[in-house]
Amino acid sequence: MDSRSSTTIGVLGSYGGRNVGDEAILAAMLEGIRLARPDVRLMLFSRDPAYSRSTYPDIEVVGWEGVCRDRISEHLRQLSVLVLGGGGILYNTEARRYLRLARTAQDLGVPLFTYAIGAGPLTDEADCAWVRATLSDAAEVTVRDEESKLVLEEAGLARPVCVTADPALLLEPGDSGIELLRAEGVPRGVRLVGMSVREPGRAAEHLDEEGYHQLLANVGDFLVHRLDAHVVFVPMERDDIRHAHAVVSHMIHAERCHVLHGSYRPQQVLDIVQQLDLAIGMRLHFLIFAALAGIPLLPLPYAGKVFDFAQQIGAPALRGVVREAAGPLLAEVDRLWDERPARVAHSAARTASMKLRAAQTADRLISYLDATAPRPLDHQPAPQTATRT
Numbered sequence: 001m002d003s004r005s006s007t008t009i010g011v012l013g014s015y016g017g018r019n020v021g022d023e024a025i026l027a028a029m030l031e032g033i034r035l036a037r038p039d040v041r042l043m044l045f046s047r048d049p050a051y052s053r054s055t056y057p058d059i060e061v062v063g064w065e066g067v068c069r070d071r072i073s074e075h076l077r078q079l080s081v082l083v084l085g086g087g088g089i090l091y092n093t094e095a096r097r098y099l100r101l102a103r104t105a106q107d108l109g110v111p112l113f114t115y116a117i118g119a120g121p122l123t124d125e126a127d128c129a130w131v132r133a134t135l136s137d138a139a140e141v142t143v144r145d146e147e148s149k150l151v152l153e154e155a156g157l158a159r160p161v162c163v164t165a166d167p168a169l170l171l172e173p174g175d176s177g178i179e180l181l182r183a184e185g186v187p188r189g190v191r192l193v194g195m196s197v198r199e200p201g202r203a204a205e206h207l208d209e210e211g212y213h214q215l216l217a218n219v220g221d222f223l224v225h226r227l228d229a230h231v232v233f234v235p236m237e238r239d240d241i242r243h244a245h246a247v248v249s250h251m252i253h254a255e256r257c258h259v260l261h262g263s264y265r266p267q268q269v270l271d272i273v274q275q276l277d278l279a280i281g282m283r284l285h286f287l288i289f290a291a292l293a294g295i296p297l298l299p300l301p302y303a304g305k306v307f308d309f310a311q312q313i314g315a316p317a318l319r320g321v322v323r324e325a326a327g328p329l330l331a332e333v334d335r336l337w338d339e340r341p342a343r344v345a346h347s348a349a350r351t352a353s354m355k356l357r358a359a360q361t362a363d364r365l366i367s368y369l370d371a372t373a374p375r376p377l378d379h380q381p382a383p384q385t386a387t388r389t
Helices: 020-036 049-055 069-076 095-107 125-135 146-154 177-183 209-227 239-249 266-273 284-293 304-313 323-338 340-372
Strands: 008-012 041-046 060-063 081-090 112-119 140-143 191-196 229-233 257-259 278-281 297-299
Touching: 008 020, 008 095, 020 041, 020 081, 020 266, 020 284, 020 340, 041 049, 049 060, 069 095, 081 095, 081 146, 081 340, 095 112, 095 125, 112 125, 112 146, 112 340, 140 146, 140 340, 146 304, 177 266, 191 209, 191 239, 191 284, 209 229, 209 239, 209 278, 209 323, 229 239, 239 257, 266 284, 278 284, 278 323, 284 297, 284 304, 284 340, 297 304, 297 323, 304 340, 323 340
Parallel strands: 008 041, 008 081, 041 060, 081 112, 112 140, 191 229, 191 278, 229 257, 278 297
Antiparallel strands: none
16 A cells, blocks of 8 residues: 555654753644644654654654665655754754755655744855755745744745744643752742753854853842842753853852753643743743743843744843843843733733744644645544524
């Protein structure tokens, strides 16, 4: 039997890398697809197949890094569509890795659908060429923010691009936060301010490591002094732990800090964030979790995607995470705390709107599937019967 006679969706992104934000995107994406099309078969292309299989034992997982074209093509041929994204994977030197696999799928006749993808910084001509060649032939291109659309256009992509929102906005919380914080030794009955840091690297190439460590240490000490707070560092991937400890090492009130060390699923991190009184952070998905939790938040934009999110949520955001910004940043923290009821109400309305846009990505994918790979008869919606008046 032809292996493509049933609907099979392949999902490709930065999955299996143990980044909480990427895994939150994946969890929300898979949930949306399963709810709308329980009949489809899912195939996840993972950077760490063993990790992904332990997280999703009911989904076929395929390792793709370091795998030759012939072997990976055996899996690609089974797909009805390859979904690329979401998350920020289209940036310098990284974009070509994902788009090479996507192009192989297209060469095999498999349509490509980009799912609320993030882009930038994207200036390397080799990566821009891959973007133009691959996404020009995609069935549909959706991005998670205006910044990503602009980046793709500046890379030379000349086709319609739909802006939706980050899939992680659709993640649903649980109720494990109190127990998780207790297990980490975080004190109870005190004011908690969450902080998120990240490492410099290709996605944050302009970060001065020593400078931003000192800047955030100043912020941490201010939080302890001004709010009588306990500062909780919430890592979104493992290397964040090292940088959090580096920040703490610069603080005067290091004894009023906790760096979380557990390995948590996205929903568990969201549950932890729900227990905070204030959130200040660099990582995009830490800020998204704070918005979902309905707590006051202050973005620290190290990249366009964080600045774009700050604008969408209506949160204050200073340009750049540099030591020279300490004065204005501390003033913003002070103002955020004083104005928190109004800020929370404002961001709640913005978050609700963003969640609606996030849901549109799944709707567009399902509409595409329904047009190209109709549901089996036993999964067709029941016809509506008229009611007697």
